[in-house]
Amino acid sequence: xxxxxxxKVKLKDEDKQILKGVDLEIEAGKVHxxxxxxxxxxxxxxxxLSGKDGYEVTGGTAALEGIDLxxxxxxxxxxxxxxxxxxxxxEIPGVGNMTFLRTAVNAQRKARGEEEMSAADFLKExxxxxxxxxxxxxxxxxxxxxxxxxxxxxxNEILQMAMLEPKMCILDETDSGLDVDAMKLVxxxxxxxxxxxxxxxxxxxxxxxxxxxxxxxxxIMSDGRIIKTGGPELALEVENNGYTDILAEVA
Amino acid sequence: MAEAATKQTPTQAMIGSLEMPQGGWTEAARKDxxxxxxxxxxxxxxxxYWKYTRPDTxxxxxxxxxxxxxxxxxxxxxxxxxxxxxxVDGVFxxxxxxxxxxxxxxxxxxxxxxxxxxxxxDLYGTLETRGQTPVARPLAALNTxxxxxxxxxxVTGTPSxxxxxxxxxxxxxxxxxxxxxxxLDAGTELTVxxxxxxxxxxxxxxxxxxxxxxxxHHVRAQGRDHEQRAATHIFTRLGTESTFKSFTLxxxxxxxxxxCVIELTGDDxxxxxxxxxxxxxxxxxxxxxVFITHDAVNCESRQxxxxxxxxxxxxxxxxxxxxxxxxQKTDGYQISQSLxxxxxxxxLAKPELEIYADDVACSHGSTSGAIDEDALFxxxxxxxxxxxxxxxxxxxxxxxxxxEVENEDLREEITGQMAAWLERHAA
Numbered sequence: 001x002x003x004x005x006x007x008k009v010k011l012k013d014e015d016k017q018i019l020k021g022v023d024l025e026i027e028a029g030k031v032h033x034x035x036x037x038x039x040x041x042x043x044x045x046x047x048x049l050s051g052k053d054g055y056e057v058t059g060g061t062a063a064l065e066g067i068d069l070x071x072x073x074x075x076x077x078x079x080x081x082x083x084x085x086x087x088x089x090x091e092i093p094g095v096g097n098m099t100f101l102r103t104a105v106n107a108q109r110k111a112r113g114e115e116e117m118s119a120a121d122f123l124k125e126x127x128x129x130x131x132x133x134x135x136x137x138x139x140x141x142x143x144x145x146x147x148x149x150x151x152x153x154x155x156n157e158i159l160q161m162a163m164l165e166p167k168m169c170i171l172d173e174t175d176s177g178l179d180v181d182a183m184k185l186v187x188x189x190x191x192x193x194x195x196x197x198x199x200x201x202x203x204x205x206x207x208x209x210x211x212x213x214x215x216x217x218x219x220i221m222s223d224g225r226i227i228k229t230g231g232p233e234l235a236l237e238v239e240n241n242g243y244t245d246i247l248a249e250v251a
Numbered sequence: 252m253a254e255a256a257t258k259q260t261p262t263q264a265m266i267g268s269l270e271m272p273q274g275g276w277t278e279a280a281r282k283d284x285x286x287x288x289x290x291x292x293x294x295x296x297x298x299x300y301w302k303y304t305r306p307d308t309x310x311x312x313x314x315x316x317x318x319x320x321x322x323x324x325x326x327x328x329x330x331x332x333x334x335x336x337x338x339v340d341g342v343f344x345x346x347x348x349x350x351x352x353x354x355x356x357x358x359x360x361x362x363x364x365x366x367x368x369x370x371x372x373d374l375y376g377t378l379e380t381r382g383q384t385p386v387a388r389p390l391a392a393l394n395t396x397x398x399x400x401x402x403x404x405x406v407t408g409t410p411s412x413x414x415x416x417x418x419x420x421x422x423x424x425x426x427x428x429x430x431x432x433x434x435l436d437a438g439t440e441l442t443v444x445x446x447x448x449x450x451x452x453x454x455x456x457x458x459x460x461x462x463x464x465x466x467x468h469h470v471r472a473q474g475r476d477h478e479q480r481a482a483t484h485i486f487t488r489l490g491t492e493s494t495f496k497s498f499t500l501x502x503x504x505x506x507x508x509x510x511c512v513i514e515l516t517g518d519d520x521x522x523x524x525x526x527x528x529x530x531x532x533x534x535x536x537x538x539x540x541v542f543i544t545h546d547a548v549n550c551e552s553r554q555x556x557x558x559x560x561x562x563x564x565x566x567x568x569x570x571x572x573x574x575x576x577x578x579q580k581t582d583g584y585q586i587s588q589s590l591x592x593x594x595x596x597x598x599l600a601k602p603e604l605e606i607y608a609d610d611v612a613c614s615h616g617s618t619s620g621a622i623d624e625d626a627l628f629x630x631x632x633x634x635x636x637x638x639x640x641x642x643x644x645x646x647x648x649x650x651x652x653x654x655e656v657e658n659e660d661l662r663e664e665i666t667g668q669m670a671a672w673l674e675r676h677a678a
Contacts, residue, residue: 050632053624078634090629094647100630103643108634143647160633 001199002026002168006060009048018044020224021060026168031200033210033235036221037243042203043087046172050084051077064168079111081167085157085174092144097156100144101126105163129162133189150177158189168199175209187212207239220246261310262292268312269397276369277361280376284395287380291387300386303567303599304508304538309390309482314452316423317478317505327446327472327668331660333415334358336402340420341427341450343400355408356441361401361430371403371432378458378486382512386542391484391510394456398430404443406435406465418447420476425450431457435465437490442658443467448474453481463490463517469497470661473507475672477532480506491517491547498656500665501528501537502672508538515543515550525555525655529672530564533595538567539587545578554585557652559645561592571603574611583613590648591619592641642673
């Protein structure tokens, strides 16, 4: 599904190398988790994959189902099936949440040469999905993320994911700012989408989220590289002992 | 005086090129207006009030030609039931207009209102004259002197639908001058809609007298016409507990100067004036100039202006709130903002407050900014291409000004028109 080989990335305006050769293969239907200390490059990886400006790829490749991602505009990557749930979802005053969702859904459909969704079908679909995530009609009407609580913003991300039905989902610290109940709700949303064929990359600091979204593979990232890969037990090891042991072991 | 002598030349040239309608009840007002123009002269570059807007093309005797382009677009306000009054190149078109009759108002054309004891006699040019101090507005006086036509509306009840003045343009050189007068009796209500490209050059005056507890709504869409030039003035005076709300949408136009002069003379009155403007290209220049005088207790005024500028367009805002001594409990608000889509475009703002009362709340703010890159990336990451994403954020930026239009249907029509304009730009 997602194939990253030797990915090296630096900041565009600064002489600072962030990713120093990342290799990662995520198979269809699998959930991979990336953990690692602050500043290890986890969020940069998610931004580079989704096409955010400000980074320069200096080496390596990243492909989704064999198609090179790195040459595409962000909207093309989205239409190809990539989705990033933001760590800090952006507030957009003046743009209604519903308008935003419908524009996005139909833009992707159009890009893929599919028929646009009718207003009635869209409404039916979004209401059903919103209900599962306990998002009420009022939240759908409000401007995108404006005045939303931390939990509401994250649920809104998952709603977008559910509506856009991507092939490959990246969740960037989706657990940050969530209380236990909200985390459960978000995890349920993700698990509902965890059908055959959909790949997940979950970036997190904590084991907590991984209790709810059970990963198949766990990677530890440090200083721009993946330094260790293992099963779910690796996340538990981090939770109990921190990163120090693992970092020492690799060094 | 040497200065007056140099000013006379273009002024005299302009006056010499115009013909004043003779006789009738407007004659005295026209002659007065002419002497006002002669006394101060037409605007020129060194006038402080024209510091940011070059008046040259507005004061030369013959307008610059404006080429006609056939722009296919859904006519605005088509889904609104309204009384239509159509002017083509500034000339009334009876065939295209509805019958000038509507319950609750008396409506007629300036050119045909001949009765000597006309109700508008005490109003025509009166509010314009009041609006000449403390700042002279000679183009408005020129209009009072020479306007050949316009619409006169006396509101005596609450009509069932709005009056829509529709402008169409078929000539590349027409120089139109129209003078509208609206008088609302106590407790009445009226909505006036104006839309369409008028002429190669347009000089407009709208005088509105709002009596106690009356309500006037004005929604205007200045046509999407790249080369047209316009100088418009609105003069209004508000009585006790009355309401005046005006919104203007402008898209393109080589030169547009919209003056709005509001006098709050009765207690507890409300005046809102707002504008949304989309400017594209180095020959686009748009100027909103507002002067609000608070001369009564507990009045509220509100100015909301938003401009989107790109490809070297220029936007200007001059807004002043004057609170006279004794106008206590005044609530004055003013915001002007621009969204600059590139580094070649510019926004010039001059917010002013002058306050002589000690128990007032006045605030003003002005900002210029680029598109929010984070919001743009967020939209693109969801699959919305850069063009439509920029349009969506642009509409969102303008939405705050459009929100000033109280009627939901009209608000949607305006929003739809803006969206269509932006889409066509993208194509």
